[in-house]
Amino acid sequence: xxxxxxxxxTLLERLGRTRTVVTGGSVAAAGMLLGSLAPELWAAxxxxxxxxLGLANLFPVAVERAGALAGPSGVAVASTLGYGGMLLGPxxxxxxxxWFSLSAALTSVAVLAAVAAAIGFATRRATAG
Numbered sequence: 001x002x003x004x005x006x007x008x009x010t011l012l013e014r015l016g017r018t019r020t021v022v023t024g025g026s027v028a029a030a031g032m033l034l035g036s037l038a039p040e041l042w043a044a045x046x047x048x049x050x051x052x053l054g055l056a057n058l059f060p061v062a063v064e065r066a067g068a069l070a071g072p073s074g075v076a077v078a079s080t081l082g083y084g085g086m087l088l089g090p091x092x093x094x095x096x097x098x099w100f101s102l103s104a105a106l107t108s109v110a111v112l113a114a115v116a117a118a119i120g121f122a123t124r125r126a127t128a129g
Contacts (some may be wrong), residue, residue: 001053008020008060010036012057012061017065020057021057021061021062021120022117023049023054024055024113025053025117026113027080028049028053028110029114030046030047031051031053032106032109034050036103036107052111054113058113062116063082065111066078
């Protein structure tokens with residue numbers, strides 16, 4: 001994720017915001033699927049690394065897009081939900097892993113990354129980029 005954040009500005013300049021969100025969400029979904037369903041540890045680690053690269057720029061671009069769509073209150077709501085997700089996400093994944101399985105819980109993260117990509121695609125005309 002650190003490597004993705006450090007190269008994020010260049011990525012945003014080359015791809016634009018919409019493509020960065022859609023591509024990042026898609027890459028993250030694919031990485032989490034690989035990580036959660038891989039039979040070998042090395043493949044799972046590669047999947048998690050790919051997911052980190054895909055997710056690296058989603059949050060900053062999502063907050064920026066929320067600000068463009070809804071103004072300062074949009075930034076506040078997006079930041080609150082994003083940071084709340086960082087606090088509540090790991091326990092939620094833990095509970096899901098306990099109730100179902102770890103691979104099912106991690107697959108839910110892949111689904112959410114795909115939803116982020118779909119939302120980025122759906123809002124492409126609402127903001128420039």
